[in-house]
Amino acid sequence: MSKNTETVTFSTQSxxxxxxxxxxxxxxxxxxxxxxxxGDLGAGxxxxxxxxxxxxxxxxxxxxxSPTFTLLHEFLGTLDGTAGGAQVLLCHxxxxxxxxxxxxxxxxxxxxxxxxxIVLVEWGEKFAALMxxxxxxxxxxxxxxxxxxITLKLRGQA
Amino acid sequence: xxxxxxxxxxxPQGLILxxxxxxxxxxxxxxxxxxxxxxxxxxxxxxLHARFGGVVPELASREHLRAVVPVVEAAMxxxxxxxxxxxxxxxxxxxxLPGALLVGVSYAKALAFGLGKPLIAVNHLEGHIHAxxxxxxxxxxxxxxxxxxxxxxxPPHEQGPVRGGPGNGAPGEPFEAGQTILALVVSxxxxxxxxxQEQNGAWHYRNVGRTVDDAAGEAFDKVAKLLGLxxxxxxxxxxxxxxxxxGAVPFSFAQIKAKAHRRGEAGAxxxxxxxxxxxxxxxxxxxxxxxxxxxxxxxxxxxxxxxAMPGASPKRDLELVRALCDQETLDLIASFxxxxxxxxxxxxxxxxxRFGAASVLVSGGVAANRELREHFTAEARAQGxxxxxxxxxxxxxxxxxxxxxxxxxxVTGKFADERLxxxxxxxxxx
Numbered sequence: 001m002s003k004n005t006e007t008v009t010f011s012t013q014s015x016x017x018x019x020x021x022x023x024x025x026x027x028x029x030x031x032x033x034x035x036x037x038x039g040d041l042g043a044g045x046x047x048x049x050x051x052x053x054x055x056x057x058x059x060x061x062x063x064x065x066s067p068t069f070t071l072l073h074e075f076l077g078t079l080d081g082t083a084g085g086a087q088v089l090l091c092h093x094x095x096x097x098x099x100x101x102x103x104x105x106x107x108x109x110x111x112x113x114x115x116x117x118i119v120l121v122e123w124g125e126k127f128a129a130l131m132x133x134x135x136x137x138x139x140x141x142x143x144x145x146x147x148x149x150i151t152l153k154l155r156g157q158a
Numbered sequence: 159x160x161x162x163x164x165x166x167x168x169x170p171q172g173l174i175l176x177x178x179x180x181x182x183x184x185x186x187x188x189x190x191x192x193x194x195x196x197x198x199x200x201x202x203x204x205x206l207h208a209r210f211g212g213v214v215p216e217l218a219s220r221e222h223l224r225a226v227v228p229v230v231e232a233a234m235x236x237x238x239x240x241x242x243x244x245x246x247x248x249x250x251x252x253x254x255l256p257g258a259l260l261v262g263v264s265y266a267k268a269l270a271f272g273l274g275k276p277l278i279a280v281n282h283l284e285g286h287i288h289a290x291x292x293x294x295x296x297x298x299x300x301x302x303x304x305x306x307x308x309x310x311x312x313p314p315h316e317q318g319p320v321r322g323g324p325g326n327g328a329p330g331e332p333f334e335a336g337q338t339i340l341a342l343v344v345s346x347x348x349x350x351x352x353x354x355q356e357q358n359g360a361w362h363y364r365n366v367g368r369t370v371d372d373a374a375g376e377a378f379d380k381v382a383k384l385l386g387l388x389x390x391x392x393x394x395x396x397x398x399x400x401x402x403x404x405g406a407v408p409f410s411f412a413q414i415k416a417k418a419h420r421r422g423e424a425g426a427x428x429x430x431x432x433x434x435x436x437x438x439x440x441x442x443x444x445x446x447x448x449x450x451x452x453x454x455x456x457x458x459x460x461x462x463x464x465x466a467m468p469g470a471s472p473k474r475d476l477e478l479v480r481a482l483c484d485q486e487t488l489d490l491i492a493s494f495x496x497x498x499x500x501x502x503x504x505x506x507x508x509x510x511x512r513f514g515a516a517s518v519l520v521s522g523g524v525a526a527n528r529e530l531r532e533h534f535t536a537e538a539r540a541q542g543x544x545x546x547x548x549x550x551x552x553x554x555x556x557x558x559x560x561x562x563x564x565x566x567x568x569v570t571g572k573f574a575d576e577r578l579x580x581x582x583x584x585x586x587x588x
Binding site: 041042046061062063065066070072097103107 | 181220253254255256257345346347369370371372373375376380383384389434438441442445446582583
C-alpha cells in the first residue's frame with residue numbers, strides 16, 4: 001500500500017445525505033485507524049458519525065448523540081454491518097472541553113486505536129501530538145444552508 | 159419506609175456513603191435513611207489546591223484518583239460519622255467516562271470489602287431522579303414542624319406545605335409509593351424522560367424519551383460559546399435572557415420521527431410512544447443567524463472582553479456582561495432560551511399526559527434554569543400536577559443523590575457483588 005494520501009470528497013444537500021455519505025466513508029475505513037473529525041460547530045460532524053455507526057450495524061442513527069460532555073462513546077459493530085462480519089469498535093471522541101494535553105492519556109487516547117477499533121476524534125486538531133500520529137482526517141464543511149462538503153483524507157492505509 | 163427499617167433492626171441508622179465520579183466531579187456524601195443529608199462534598203468546591211498543587215477540572219481519571227480519598231475523608235468528617243458506623247457504600251457504576259467511573263467503583267469496592275459492608279451500585283441517572291426525591295422527603299419531614307416552609311416542592315392548587323412524614327403520607331400525596339412520576343433529567347450530557355415508580359420499597363424505571371443528538375445543556379453551552387460568552391456559558395444565557403425579546407427570532411423544532419428499531423433490542427424505545435428531543439439544529443440555526451446578521455465582529459469583541467475577566471459570574475458581573483451585549487444579541491439569547499424551554503415543556507407534559515403520570519420532576523444542571531422552572535411550574539399548576547425541582551446544589555453532579563438512590567436498594571437488599579465494574583454505556587430502566 002502506498003504512503004500517498006487518498007482523498008475522497010462527497011457533496012451532500014441534507015442531513016439524510018450526510019448520513020448516506022457516512023455509509024460510503026465507513027466502507028473505506030479499516031481498523032486500526034485514528035482519524036481527526038474536523039468541522040465548525042454545527043457543521044454536522046455528529047450527523048456523519050451517525051451514518052458511519054449505522055453502516056457498521058453498531059448503532060441506530062438516532063442513538064448516536066454528541067459526546068461533548070461525556071467525551072467518549074463506543075459502538076460495537078461489524079465491518080460489513082452483518083452479524084457474522086469482522087468486529088469493529090467505533091470510538092467517537094470529542095475533545096471540545098479538553099484543553100490540557102495531559103488529560104488525553106487519562107481519557108485513554110494513548111492506547112487508541114486498539115487493533116479492532118476505528119477512532120474518530122472531534123476537535124482533535126487542538127493537539128499537535130494527536131495530529132502527528134493520526135491516520136488522516138475527515139473534514140465537514142458547511143457550504144451554506146444544509147449543503148455540506150465532506151472530505152476524507154487517508155494516509156496510506158493497509 | 160422508616161417503620162419497616164426500625165422493625166428489622168439489621169440496619170440501625172441507614173447511613174450510606176455515596177461516591178460519584180462519572181464525569182467531571184469527584185464527589186462523596188453521607189445520607190441517612192435516603193432523606194437526611196449529613197454531608198455533601200464535591201471536589202471542585204473544596205480547597206485541594208494547597209495539598210495537591212492546583213485543581214484541574216475533574217475531567218480525567220487521574221484527577222479523580224487524586225481527589226477520591228480526600229473527598230471521602232472530608233465527607234465522613236463533615237458528617238461526623240466513622241467508617242464503622244456505615245451501613246453501606248454506594249457508588250455510581252455508569253453511565254459516564256470509563257476511566258473516571260472506574261476510580262469510584264474500584265475505591266468503593268475496596269472500601270466496602272475492607273469494612274465488611276454491603277456495596278450498592280447506582281445508575282447516575284437514577285441518582286439525578288433521587289436528588290429531587292431526597293429533597294421532597296426532607297421537605298416533608300420539615301413540614302411536620304409547624305410553619306416551617308417546604309422547599310423544592312410545589313403542591314398543586316396552592317395547598318401549602320405538604321404534611322406528613324415519609325411513608326405515612328395520606329394516600330394520593332405527591333410522589334408517594336405506587337404513583338407514576340415522570341422525570342425529566344436534563345443536563346449538559348443528558349436529556350432523558352423516565353417513568354419512575356416505587357413498588358414494595360424498590361424503584362422501577364422506564365425510559366420513554368431522549369435526545370437524538372445534543373443534550374439541552376450542551377446546546378446552551380455551545381450557543382453561549384458561539385456568542386462569545388465562554389464555555390460552559392449556559393448560566394449566562396439564563397441571566398441575560400430577561401433583557402431580550404423572546405419573540406424576536408422564531409426558532410422551530412422539526413418533528414423527529416425515529417426509525418423502527420430492530421426487534422428485541424435491549425433498551426430500545428418504542429418509536430410509536432417515545433418522545434424524541436433534538437437540540438443540534440437550533441445550535442446551527444443560532445450560528446447561521448449570527449452570520450446572516452453580520453454579528454461576527456461584535457462576538458469577537460465580546461469574546462475578547464470576557465477573556466479579560468476570568469472568573470466572571472452571572473451573579474456578580476451581570477451588568478458588566480450585559481453591557482457587552484447589543485439588543486440584537488439579547489433578543490437572540492431570549493429567543494433561543496424560550497424555544498428550548500418551550501420544547502422541553504411541551505414534550506414533557508405531553509409525555510406526562512400520555513402515560514398518566516401523577517407528578518413531574520425535573521433534575522440535572524438545566525433544572526436550575528429560571529425560565530424553565532417558571533414555565534414548568536405554571537404548566538404543572540394549570541394541569542393540577544405536582545412538580546418538583548432540586549436545589550441548585552443537588553441539580554449538578556453530586557454524591558448525595560447516589561447515597562439517596564442507594565437507600566431503597568439497602569432496604570430491599572439489592573447489593574452489588576465483587577464483580578461490579580464500571581459500565582460507561584449503562585442504561586436506566588426497561
